[in-house]
Amino acid sequence: MTCIIVAHDVICPWCWVGRIQAKRLQKEFPSLQILWKGYELLPEGLPYPSHPANPDAEKKPRTPTRFQLMLAAEGLVLPKRERDVCNSRLALEGAEYARTEGRQEAYLDALYQAYWEEDRDIADRAVLLDIAESAGLSVSRFNHALEERQFRESVVEFDDPAHAAGVWNVPTWMFTEEWVAEQPYSVLRDMMEKYVNESDNVPCD
Numbered sequence: 001m002t003c004i005i006v007a008h009d010v011i012c013p014w015c016w017v018g019r020i021q022a023k024r025l026q027k028e029f030p031s032l033q034i035l036w037k038g039y040e041l042l043p044e045g046l047p048y049p050s051h052p053a054n055p056d057a058e059k060k061p062r063t064p065t066r067f068q069l070m071l072a073a074e075g076l077v078l079p080k081r082e083r084d085v086c087n088s089r090l091a092l093e094g095a096e097y098a099r100t101e102g103r104q105e106a107y108l109d110a111l112y113q114a115y116w117e118e119d120r121d122i123a124d125r126a127v128l129l130d131i132a133e134s135a136g137l138s139v140s141r142f143n144h145a146l147e148e149r150q151f152r153e154s155v156v157e158f159d160d161p162a163h164a165a166g167v168w169n170v171p172t173w174m175f176t177e178e179w180v181a182e183q184p185y186s187v188l189r190d191m192m193e194k195y196v197n198e199s200d201n202v203p204c205d
Contacts (some may be wrong), residue, residue, distance in 0.1 A: 039157075095108055
């Protein structure tokens with residue numbers, strides 16, 4: 001198996017795309033194992049950034065954003081959510097616990113589906129317990145891990161701690177020669193092909 005670490009946060013739409021890209025990569029490269037590392041975009045005390053209204057917006061021709069171009073390149077449509085952005089800290093700590101149980105992929109599948117497809121509040125402990133159960137985890141042990149904050153230090157916060165770790169955007173793919181973020185599939189595929197052929201890669205712990 002070949003391991004790569006990917007920095008992510010479930011509340012990030014770029015990471016929703018990244019999860020879909022990862023599934024494609026794992027089909028093309030069966031030896032690939034991905035370790036998803038939580039980087040909390042909106043830790044307590046960090047306000048959600050809002051952009052000021054542009055008074056000349058109606059006068060300008062409509063142009064796509066970088067993210068809209070990414071969706072178009074990948075042939076994807078982002079699910080529409082009605083809820084405000086959720087705090088993801090406990091959800092990310094839960095992913096770290098799931099990794100220790102060998103169920104991180106199942107947990108993250110359920111977590112991303114709950115947030116993006118089902119518009120659920122993943123800051124709600126009860127929702128996380130439902131997700132843990134659907135991922136085949138022991139609900140009691142999962143809940144205990146969250147209550148005791150056993151994986152509190154495993155999640156990296158934005159901005160300063162994440163930047164100090166070399167992560168400025170999520171998802172960040174940590175290839176040996178270069179870390180890249182928010183890339184189209186064609187770029188990731190080319191880099192992954194070289195990466196999986198490197199002899200010094202080892203499985204994720």
